[in-house]
Amino acid sequence: MASSARSRKLRWSAPFAAAVVVALIVAIPGLSAADSPSLPAISAQxxxxxxxxxxxxxxxxxxxxxxxxxxxxxxxxxxxxxxxxxxxxxxxxxxxxxxxxxxxxxxxxxxxxxxxxxxxxxxxxxxxxxxxxxxxxxxxxxxxxxxxxxxxxxxxxxxxxxxxxxxxxxxxxxxxxxxxxxxxxxxxxxxxxxxxxxxxxxxxxxxxxxxxxxxxxxxxxxxxxxxxxxxxxxxxxxxxxxxxxxxxxxxxxxxxxxxxxxxxxxxxxxxxxxxxxxxxxxxxxxxxxxxxxGTKAQADPNAKADPKAQADPNANPNAKADQPVTVGQDWTSVAILKGVQIPRQLNDFLKAATPVSGSFGQGRVLESSLVNVLVMDDGRVAVGAVSASALEAAVAAAP
Amino acid sequence: MWRAELVSQFRRRRVKALLLVLAAVPALLAVLVYLSGGPSNGQGPTFLDEVTRNGVFAALAGLTVTVPFFLPLTVAVVAGDSIAGEASLGTLRYLLVRPAGRSRLLLIKAATVGAYCLAAALAVAAGGLIAGAILFPLGRVTTLSATSLSLGAGIGRTLLAALIVGASLFGMAAIGLFISTLTDVPVGAMAATIGFAVLSAVLGGISQVRAIHPWLFTKGWFAFSDLLRDPVQWTAIGKDLALQVAYMAVFGAAAWARFTTKDVLA
Incomplete structure (x- = not known):
């Protein structure tokens, strides 16, 4: 009887063995793909x-x-x-x-x-x-x-x-x-x-x-x-x-x-x-x-990710008159848009954002790991791949 | 022995009724579209707005509508009943008296449930094709990529889509078969199986657990729509079928471990 009880328990290892096999099949191609191919070294230039x-x-x-x-x-x-x-x-x-x-x-x-x-x-x-x-x-x-x-x-x-x-x-x-x-x-x-x-x-x-x-x-x-x-x-x-x-x-x-x-x-x-x-x-x-x-602002690939600048299908054609201003250079360039009308549906989303205020005025900051957006109460919106404080400084410096 | 089991299973009134209901869903959909004029472009489930122009889409819309709930529900009924049903009726003992052995009996039961999965999805496609052909014109089938397929190729892809939908229910059927070996109460096994499907679908909708999404057996249930692209995209379908095989291996082995060691009292 003892041996039969052991064989019963052994059978239960079958599903676990199957799970291990599945895990191995998934893991093995991932390991081999990590190999670095051999290529002659060249300079960045x-x-x-x-x-x-x-x-x-x-x-x-x-x-x-x-x-x-x-x-x-x-x-x-x-x-x-x-x-x-x-x-x-x-x-x-x-x-x-x-x-x-x-x-x-x-x-x-x-x-x-x-x-x-x-x-x-x-x-x-x-x-x-x-x-x-x-x-x-x-x-x-x-x-x-x-x-x-x-x-x-x-x-x-x-x-x-x-x-x-x-x-x-x-x-x-x-x-x-x-x-x-x-x-x-x-x-x-x-x-x-x-x-x-x-x-x-x-x-x-x-x-x-x-x-x-x-x-x-x-x-x-x-x-x-x-x-x-x-x-x-x-x-x-x-x-x-x-x-x-x-x-x-x-x-x-x-x-x-x-x-x-x-x-x-x-x-x-x-x-x-x-x-x-x-x-x-x-x-x-x-x-x-x-x-x-404003192709300079466009050239910043991160600006693409800005929902306000691109996503609003009912974009007010009058807002087009206010061309975005770019503050800063290269990595730290910040695009500032004026007279942006936030769609009503986004209000709840904005309320969840962090309120900020200072010498630059009042607004809310939407933060992500890469792109930060500062929505000012006066309708200005600053977007950039920079820290929130840099956004505030850019707004303060903007004409 | 498998043939005998298959014939007896598909002769059962319950299984016939389930298949009939599944075939009726796209037919009903087609009738509603016929009476109401159908949704305008971009409204309603995918493929439904094409039905008035081409009856073939009644079958595809039927698959889209039944895949999230109706189809899995009927699969749970059949899979959950497979072992527990025999046990509750007291017929499992007599099946095991035959010299075939428990492993073989389980394999036959599993194959029958698998055949039901395919038959169920094909029933949906057939119901849609027949109702669509009666009520609407048939013609070249527009793909999601805006190209068009000949009618024959379109029907062929629809039937292939049905087979893929059926095969993507295999993982859930394996879970059902395993649960069915755990209990002598078939209704419990059916409910638990459907519970797992609902749980999987709910987890699939929660972005915080995105890490486990590739492992959910409900994840690839809509992959069949990739057949309606030009060129056909096999990646998602292949991943889905591989995942179903993985589920079958794990839960099939669990069902085997349970069923071959279980004390059959009834």
């Missing part, structure tokens, strides 16, 4: 040059974006901004403020691009083919067809367009665009160094590390992975001070350097969709706003 010389390549790949700003839940914010499940568009830029997102990207030549943002049971596509740009939202079945006027360059007007602010192509940038913005900021304000090469999306990549000298910057360092062969930036990670995981990570999870099929860039509005036609760059076009002069 050589790598930056390599990036600056990168030629447009044809590719198809998957880009993952992960945001961890140390804010628990922003669904209330994104609902207030017009997203959410009920009748709104599948994609709202504020969704990118938390969690992970995946986009498929196809590039062929200078004038063919398709970006497909993968959402839960929905998809938002942007297709650029020659003089046509199509955007598609599978939830609302809305298609916007932009025709680029013949005399304008294909990409520049799209950036300044008021619609483009809520455009996924604008929110999900290719690593190359993001890295270019960072590299433009390199000057005495930044410590540049190299980290060990990594394997990423099947490519061997060098890693460039940029660290700001300024103490008030919330950015600890930025890591850019660059394909050792093509010079294409494959991944950008922004690490905030006091946070171990990247606050912002944008990079390829798979990448194939081959020309995608031409059909990938063909777009026909599906039956049942509503199509809005717009012209980009034409003189008679009322919907197109001029290119924003």
């Amino acid at each position: 050589q790598l930056i040059t390599k990036v600056q010389q990168v030629k447009p390549v044809d590719l198809s790949g998957t880009i993952n974006m992960t945001t961890d700003l140390g804010i628990p839940n922003l669904s209330a914010l994104s609902n207030a901004a017009g997203g959410g499940d009920h009748g709104g568009p599948a994609f709202s830029p504020t969704d990118l403020l938390a969690g992970s997102h995946k986009a498929l990207v196809w590039l062929a030549g200078p004038d063919k691009t398709r970006v497909a943002l993968q959402l839960d049971m929905a998809e938002t596509d942007v297709v650029h083919n020659g003089n046509n740009i199509w955007t598609w939202d599978s939830s609302t079945k809305k298609v916007v067809h932009y025709t680029i006027a013949a005399d304008t360059k294909p990409t520049t007007p799209a950036r300044g367009d008021a619609q483009a602010a809520t455009d996924p192509a604008e929110a999900v940038k290719t690593p190359q665009q993001l890295a270019d913005e960072f590299l433009a900021n390199i000057n005495p304000s930044t410590a540049v160094s190299m980290a060990a090469p990594i394997s990423l999306a099947g490519q061997k990549a060098y890693q460039l590390v940029l660290a700001p000298h300024a103490g008030e910057s919330t950015v600890d360092h930025v890591v850019i992975a660059v394909d050792s062969v093509t010079g294409l930036p494959l991944q950008v990670q922004v690490f905030a001070k006091g946070q171990k995981k990247a606050a912002l990570s944008l990079g390829f999870s798979s990448l194939h350097y081959s020309t995608p099929a031409a059909s990938r860039f063909a777009f026909a509005p599906p039956p049942g969709s509503t199509v809005t036609n717009k012209t980009l760059g034409g003189s008679h076009d009322a919907t197109t706003a001029p290119v924003t002069p």
Whole structure:
């Protein structure tokens, strides 16, 4: 009997053994991926040059974006901004403020691009083919067809367009665009160094590390992975001070350097969709706003994350008259917007923010690990990747 | 022996009724859309706004609607009943008199529950396809990526989606089978199984426990919609099916450990 009792107990080890096997299967690939590939050492300067010389390549790949700003839940914010499940568009830029997102990207030549943002049971596509740009939202079945006027360059007007602010192509940038913005900021304000090469999306990549000298910057360092062969930036990670995981990570999870099929860039509005036609760059076009002069503020990648600046679909057109002012330089630049009307739905969210007051006036500070926002009672809003006190100083210094 | 068990299981009035109800859900949905004109774009559950243009979407909308609750509920009924039901009726003893052995009996029961999972999801798809074909036009199927599939390919993907939905219920079925070996009260086993599914779904909605989200068996239940993309995205579906295999391994082993050592008194 004793042996049978022991065999009974032994049988119960089977489920635990199964659990251990599952854990091992999950853990083992993670361990081997940590290996650093061997690449000839190059200097940071050589790598930056390599990036600056990168030629447009044809590719198809998957880009993952992960945001961890140390804010628990922003669904209330994104609902207030017009997203959410009920009748709104599948994609709202504020969704990118938390969690992970995946986009498929196809590039062929200078004038063919398709970006497909993968959402839960929905998809938002942007297709650029020659003089046509199509955007598609599978939830609302809305298609916007932009025709680029013949005399304008294909990409520049799209950036300044008021619609483009809520455009996924604008929110999900290719690593190359993001890295270019960072590299433009390199000057005495930044410590540049190299980290060990990594394997990423099947490519061997060098890693460039940029660290700001300024103490008030919330950015600890930025890591850019660059394909050792093509010079294409494959991944950008922004690490905030006091946070171990990247606050912002944008990079390829798979990448194939081959020309995608031409059909990938063909777009026909599906039956049942509503199509809005717009012209980009034409003189008679009322919907197109001029290119924003505040490109300096735009160049700060973190400014993208500001909900107030981008997310409000009912943005008061009059507010456009008050162009944002930029205080400070490089890492510590602060964008100050005037006459911002906070949507009523955001009031509760704001009440939870820390009230501050001083010689600069009164307001509330919304803090995250990377971006801080100071909302003043007088309608001014200051945004920057700097500490809250630096924001207050910037507001006080602003004209 | 498995065939005999399968036939007797699917001949049971309860199982027939469950499958019929599941097939009726998308059919009812289609009738409501037919009478009301359907939701406008962007309203209602995913795929429902396409139903008036293409009847195939009645099946896909049916899967979307039944996946969170109806389908798991019926799977919990069948899985929870599998062993405990025999025990409560006093028939388990007679099954074990046969020389097949307990391990084999458990395997047969598990396979039958698995077959029910697939049949249940297929019933939803079939009900939707039939009602959709009667009430609405059929034609090329628009994917989430705004491309279109031929009708045949669209129906094929719908049936594949149903099979994937059925397979993604395997993990929950394994939990149900394990609980069913613990008790002689089938209703208790059913309720506990549904309880686990609800718990998993609730945890999946709480962002503070994001760390365990990849391990929840309810997490991949909507992954089937990736079949309606162009190109089809297999990553989430593959992860979901792998997770279901993991659940089957752990809870199947637990059910085996319990069932082969249990004192069968009834």
